Amino acid sequence: MTDIPSVKAEGLADIVPSGALRVAVAVGPAASAFWTTRDPSTGKPHGVTVDLAKAAADKLHVPLQLVEYQSSDEIAAASDKDVWDLSFMPADVKREAFVDQGPAYVAYMSGYLVRAGSDIRSVADVDRAGMRVGCIEGTSTSRTVEKSLKQARLKKFVKPEEAAELIGKGELDALAMGMGALEDLSRKLPGTKVLDEVIQSTGVVVVVPKGKAAAKVWAAHFMGEAKADGTVRRALDGNGFNADKVAP
Numbered sequence: 001m002t003d004i005p006s007v008k009a010e011g012l013a014d015i016v017p018s019g020a021l022r023v024a025v026a027v028g029p030a031a032s033a034f035w036t037t038r039d040p041s042t043g044k045p046h047g048v049t050v051d052l053a054k055a056a057a058d059k060l061h062v063p064l065q066l067v068e069y070q071s072s073d074e075i076a077a078a079s080d081k082d083v084w085d086l087s088f089m090p091a092d093v094k095r096e097a098f099v100d101q102g103p104a105y106v107a108y109m110s111g112y113l114v115r116a117g118s119d120i121r122s123v124a125d126v127d128r129a130g131m132r133v134g135c136i137e138g139t140s141t142s143r144t145v146e147k148s149l150k151q152a153r154l155k156k157f158v159k160p161e162e163a164a165e166l167i168g169k170g171e172l173d174a175l176a177m178g179m180g181a182l183e184d185l186s187r188k189l190p191g192t193k194v195l196d197e198v199i200q201s202t203g204v205v206v207v208v209p210k211g212k213a214a215a216k217v218w219a220a221h222f223m224g225e226a227k228a229d230g231t232v233r234r235a236l237d238g239n240g241f242n243a244d245k246v247a248p
Contacts (some may be wrong), residue, residue: 014214020063023053028160032180051235055192075136079209092140103245104203112143116191
């Protein structure tokens, strides 16, 4: 595969108007191919999307600046404020009004984590009267769960850390998030269990703010090359997601 086309000065200004590549990332309590977590020693976000952000900045030969958010919807909502240039998020129809979506780099599946001691064994068991279900506000998973639940009580959390704390205390019966984040969270919360069933499946895509033509083209080239040359595979493996498959 040929290398990413060189960027002319006027095109570079469209991609990095501030001179640095500002990449928006979602920071939460558990890591996945999309979610970042804080490095305990530095307090800075680290994870798959951070590694991809570094690779993108290196390709452009510009500094990297991470811009932190609590959900992918927050990132999309800030797209017209000239505060970020590039990001990654699960593909979602609602966000197409705010961002231009490029190729996916990995499949993103969502499910449920159930509290320690729960009698929940399947997704059907979750939707019962008296069940307390949590999700993260501003995520495609939250919209899927809201549409599917008929009897359980749903609580949306702006801060993912609050949801993680409550299910760890047994004050939530189930928490809906991406499978990778739930597996990571389950390792930190003894007794909790991730259900096998998938409640939503989509791809995590590269995105740019709406209307940035040169940036959209460059981002698509970057992601195609990152998948082909092993950058995506290394980012997944380096963060413990060896079982996640690179999107075709």
